[in-house]
Amino acid sequence: MRILYLHQHYSGPLGATATRSHAMARALVAAGHHVTIACGQYAGAVTGLAGGFRHGRRDGVLHGIRLVEFAIPCGNHQDFAARTLAFGRFAAATTRLALGSRWDLVIASSTPLTVVVPALVARRMRGTPFVFEIRDPWPELPRAMGAAPPLALAAMEPLATAACRQAAGVVALSEGMAETALARGADPARVSVVPNGCDLDLFGPQVSPWRPDGVAAWEMLAVYAGAHGRANGLDQLLDAAEALLRRGDRRIRLLLVGEGAEKPRLRAEAAARGLSNVTFMDGLPKLRLAALLAGAQAGVQCLAPVPEFAEWTAPNKLMDYLAAGLPVVANLPGRAARLLAAGDGHGPCGIATPPGDAAGLADALVWMADNTALREAMGHAGRAQAQRRWDRRLLAADFVRAVETAAHAPAAAAEMALA
Structure with a gap:
């Protein structure tokens, strides 16, 4: 044809x-x-x-x-x-x-x-x-x-x-x-x-890890890779970062990668609030993103708290995280939450927090920082699910x-x- x-x-x-x-x-x-x-x-x-x-x-x-x-x-x-x-x-x-x-x-x-x-x-x-x-x-x-x-x-x-x-x-x-x-x-x-x-050839354990300058080796790197628009609700990530600093927890770095209309405002807001645990990067080619995810410890999925997002979205970034073998922290109910809970016999591959709950996002990131072995098991479960269901x-x-x-x-x- x-x-x-x-x-x-x-x-x-x-x-x-x-x-x-x-x-x-x-x-x-x-x-x-x-x-x-x-x-x-x-x-x-x-x-x-x-x-x-x-x-x-x-x-x-x-x-x-x-x-x-x-x-x-x-x-x-x-x-x-x-x-x-x-x-x-x-x-x-x-x-x-x-x-x-x-x-x-x-x-x-x-x-x-x-x-x-x-x-x-x-x-x-x-x-x-x-x-x-x-x-x-x-x-x-x-x-x-x-x-x-x-x-x-x-x-x-x-x-x-x-x-x-x-x-x-x-x-x-x-x-x-x-x-x-x-x-x-x-x-x-x-x-x-x-x-x-999932692109299992591009993302995965076979990729050499890379971490940007300024990210300490001892930090748990949590990456959000995607659009910076109104629909993404990224103020919730800034609120979660501020909650971490208020608790005195400086083990976790949030890295926001991508472009969008909201990015200049988000940068200015993070600077005004003194969020030293938040870093912004321009969008990366997929090959470079694969290396970044290989060097990270968690993937972050974030959307604005719109109820319709629960079943009417299919975020590509979530597939990239699973293919890379990263445990995921998400703020979505519905389809994404079911996907993260369904371990296909290997256990869950992430944590879904309530929409709009920045404190819940912070709690989930702290749990991952506190539970290295369980966090890594979630990543392995995500990769296994990617191979069986999302190739x-x-x-x-x-x-x-x-x-x-x-x-x-x-x-x-x-x-x-x-x-």
Whole structure:
């Protein structure tokens, strides 16, 4: 098949952000399909293409995948208006691409939700089937966070419903996300759950450890590696760090790695509060991040205390921690908490604390500092769970099957699409 994979935030393995679409595209190529990925310029992403842009785009073939990169910058550092403009520009550019060639299938990977526009247009004008990949449910999550104006949320409603109902297949990253698609009228027979997975070759005990300058050998290094945005609720980590200092516990260093709109404020806040046990770093390429996690003693998963996050998120960083064999401290109930508690016969692989409970985060970090052997056992349990349940190669095979099934599925009924 000739497949057009639309993912505005795509990154290859040299970037500092998630590489799921790269892995899924590689699996499709290995299965004999011809894959073109269309993307923009996401902050922290590296496509691997070199040279200048011509007429706003550049093309190339890397790892057997044809890449079309549009000169459309986008990132969490931008305000809502700038991101919305970038989303619209990408939707327009990829609509032309979707209509400019004959494709057997289009994969539209959100977020943003606007990535489904070219897929819907190609279906209507060319009869091209498409797969809707839900990485974050929109508008459900922005509404829960209060992160978008009412008019924007209203505009997303019919778009999300059309995507779920007209897709030949829906691939969701969690059962909770799949439920949002079903609630919008998606055919249950067309909905699959393919979670984020672990790159066991990149992360793990085979990696040489590295610790940044300024991190003492005697400190327990707890790493948060991810976006620094409103949704991440990282003030809770600063509050936990302050609680540790108030207790006189200086054994633990929190290292926050990544980029985002909140990072300058968080840096200033940490300095103003004298949080000598908090260090910030820029985002790291995945290879360098793997070495950092190998040199750390714990991984930290943090999100804002939004109830909907419990089942509607599938953090990639959590998979990286498990693959690296790190015990995890998280502030999430629901899916993440169940994952950390499920040792698959090897015991738990982390501690889940209540959302918004900075003191609970501090307590969990102190427990890990006090219980070295049990902490290391949790890390081994996490690696074992990653090998059995979250190996990305196995999940990529599930993705390929879902895509191939969708390509040969009967067209979605017009009356369902219009309901």
